[in-house]
Amino acid sequence: MKPTHHLSDEWLIDYAAGAAPEPVSVLVATHLALCPDCRASYRRLEAIGGALLEVASPVAVGAAARESVLARLDDPVPIPAAMPTPPANFPSQLPRPLRDYVPNGLAALSWQRLGRGAAIAWLRCASTTPYKMLMLRIAAGGSVPRHTHRGNELVLVLQGAYVDHLGRFGPGDVAIADDSIDHRPIADKGEDCFCLAVVDAPIRFTGVFSRLLNPLLRR
Ligand SMILES: [Zn+2]
Known part of the structure; x- marks a missing residue:
């Protein structure tokens, strides 16, 4: 798909x-x-x-x-062949651009819990920029605590799917949020949802656990 x-x-x-x-x-x-x-x-x-x-x-x-x-601008562009379906053990078979950043697989990352239903792991970059990169895992049927943003947030779904008020996001989909968005993504029940996320400022939790969670994401 x-x-x-x-x-x-x-x-x-x-x-x-x-x-x-x-x-x-x-x-x-x-x-x-x-x-x-x-x-x-x-x-x-x-x-x-x-x-x-x-x-x-x-x-x-x-x-x-x-x-x-x-x-x-109007030239016809040849449409490249579709990518092969990811293997069943995806996302251990990560898309090539990501592999250097997760050299030992997702299990080897140092995961921090975000409430009961989600976890994040920061990925190391070679360069210093205001943007930080992280993996986000939302357990099947679980959710990321309600939060908003102080800057831009780009989320790319690698496996599974989640729903928030912006729509449903499945493999390969990109969600772009800014400080006008306050959301609580909820993963589909069938499987864990893994995403690559990029943020240029700490996100800010707005729900009941916000005072506990906000210090976690300052980096
Ligand atoms: Zn696209």
Whole structure:
């Protein structure tokens, strides 16, 4: 099944330009590995970016050159073949962009509980950026305590699915939240839900356990 919640072009453009911080790049690359639609968008953006570089010169861009760039926006893009179905032992078989960050598998990460139904494990990055990267595990039928955000939060589902008021998010789907979103994701009953998450500021718990949980996420 293909993802239904995607990355907008802004995220893909930053990634293509090498302007995205490392944790964001890992999340974008992992989504691209799982999403044929965004791979097609990415290739289209790369082609446009290349064309723009070709016409970028001290000489004023001629109308013909500009037309040729604009015309490429409508070029048909070959749709790459769909990714093979993840093996049954997924997510021990993580998408390639993630593997270096989880070298010894998910079980070897140091997990911290978030209430009864969820746990997080921070992933180490080579570079220092305001963005932090973590794995989120929501137990089957469990939930992440209600929280809001002080900055951006990007969540990519790797296995299983969860529901919040924004919709249902399954494998490969990306959810993007900011400080206007207050939510309590609940995992499907059938299996644990594993996600890669990227945050640029600590999230803030707003429910009954918030005073206990908030210090946990300051890092
Ligand atoms: Zn996508």
